[in-house]
Amino acid sequence: MQQPILLTPGPITTTMATKEAMLWDYGSWDGDFNQVTADICHDIAHIANAEHTHQCILMQGSGTFMVEATLASLIGKQDKALVIMNGAYGQRMATILSYLGRQYVTLDMGDYLPPKPNEVAGILDDDPDITHVVIVHCETSSGIYNPVEAVFEVVQQAGRELIIDSMSGFGALPFNAQDMPVAAIISSANKCLESVPGFAFCLVRNDLIDSMQGNAHSLSLDLYAQHTCRLKTGQWRFTPPTHSVAAARHAIQQYLAEGGQPERLAKYQRNCQVLVEGMRQLGFKTLLEDQWLSPIIVTFLAPDNEQWQFTEFYNALKQHGFIIYPGKLTEVESFRIGCIGSQSVQDYYRLLDTIANVMALELA
Numbered sequence: 001m002q003q004p005i006l007l008t009p010g011p012i013t014t015t016m017a018t019k020e021a022m023l024w025d026y027g028s029w030d031g032d033f034n035q036v037t038a039d040i041c042h043d044i045a046h047i048a049n050a051e052h053t054h055q056c057i058l059m060q061g062s063g064t065f066m067v068e069a070t071l072a073s074l075i076g077k078q079d080k081a082l083v084i085m086n087g088a089y090g091q092r093m094a095t096i097l098s099y100l101g102r103q104y105v106t107l108d109m110g111d112y113l114p115p116k117p118n119e120v121a122g123i124l125d126d127d128p129d130i131t132h133v134v135i136v137h138c139e140t141s142s143g144i145y146n147p148v149e150a151v152f153e154v155v156q157q158a159g160r161e162l163i164i165d166s167m168s169g170f171g172a173l174p175f176n177a178q179d180m181p182v183a184a185i186i187s188s189a190n191k192c193l194e195s196v197p198g199f200a201f202c203l204v205r206n207d208l209i210d211s212m213q214g215n216a217h218s219l220s221l222d223l224y225a226q227h228t229c230r231l232k233t234g235q236w237r238f239t240p241p242t243h244s245v246a247a248a249r250h251a252i253q254q255y256l257a258e259g260g261q262p263e264r265l266a267k268y269q270r271n272c273q274v275l276v277e278g279m280r281q282l283g284f285k286t287l288l289e290d291q292w293l294s295p296i297i298v299t300f301l302a303p304d305n306e307q308w309q310f311t312e313f314y315n316a317l318k319q320h321g322f323i324i325y326p327g328k329l330t331e332v333e334s335f336r337i338g339c340i341g342s343q344s345v346q347d348y349y350r351l352l353d354t355i356a357n358v359m360a361l362e363l364a
């Protein structure tokens with residue numbers, strides 16, 4: 001049977017070699033497995049040029065588990081956060097802070113606008129209690145690519161800390177920890193590093209590690225405890241997703257061998273360009289203006305046609321081996337097509353042919 005092509009923002013399509021790396025049963029206490037863990041932490045820090053500035057911490061579970069662990073461990077009970085949001089993942093960070101009982105305010109830009117750095121600076125000026133700013137790198141619900149560099153500058157100038165949810169950006173969007181010594185940057189194995197789900201990771205700035213002690217509300221999501229355990233024993237605190245960790249080491253080795261971040265970004269940009277141009281030729285419109293489009297995922301507006309039904313469109317594409325993603329917008333009907341994953345640009349040409357045929361049949 002032909003493997004489906006996942007045009008979704010995680011899980012994503014993985015190579016056969018990455019899948020095959022999972023055909024090994026590691027013992028979680030075993031030295032071989034500890035070495036795999038150490039390799040991954042080293043490589044992730046290397047990818048962000050963070051070997052000298054940040055510690056890499058891994059956490060079992062999906063990306064949200066790590067977002068929750070990071071916010072809980074870094075933002076103390078006396079602290080206050082500013083959550084910048086323009087979509088579902090920004091909103092989710094505010095929800096997490098509510099669960100945690102942390103103080104926060106929001107800057108809500110709606111569905112498709114980036115935050116203005118001077119507006120962020122103004123909020124920080126007016127509210128000296130704000131200690132942390134949290135932002136999503138690429139807001140996967142719309143595809144918007146947020147200007148994190150400019151936001152970092154104003155946050156740093158105001159003497160506050162920045163935490164970035166770079167779940168769908170890390171490894172593809174440029175990020176250099178020496179140029180941007182953020183408090184933390186978060187991502188997971190099953191996005192631009194093109195591995196399978198099972199764990200997420202975070203880079204925490206060296207000088208903040210000790211300050212995390214005692215902050216977490218949760219035993220299992222305590223980043224300080226997770227990190228100290230690895231420093232002492234080389235091990236994960238609780239059962240690690242061994243097969244997923246083995247796959248990730250392989251996926252990261254492939255990533256580095258292929259040229260790392262610049263090459264990964266170039267591949268996704270090619271995919272994105274072919275996709276957007278082809279879809280526009282078929283009459284589809286993107287939600288975002290070109291300058292805010294990210295090469296991670298693209299939101300298309302549903303065609304203005306009464307015959308159109310997302311489920312039928314979805315099922316027709318699925319029959320041809322393509323899995324796409326429903327929209328996640330509050331106001332308008334839309335759907336999303338991902339650019340990340342191990343599929344090739346040829347797969348996008350095939351997708352466009354399939355969409356042209358499906359549209360001709362459906363809207364005839």
Ligand SMILES: *Cc1c(COP(=O)(O)O)cnc(C)c1O
Pocket residue numbers: 009010062063064065067089136137138139140165166167168188
């Ligand atoms: C994928 C993603 C997450 C995490 O989602 P999970 O379903 O928990 O893996 C968080 N933030 C962003 C921006 C994402 O793209």
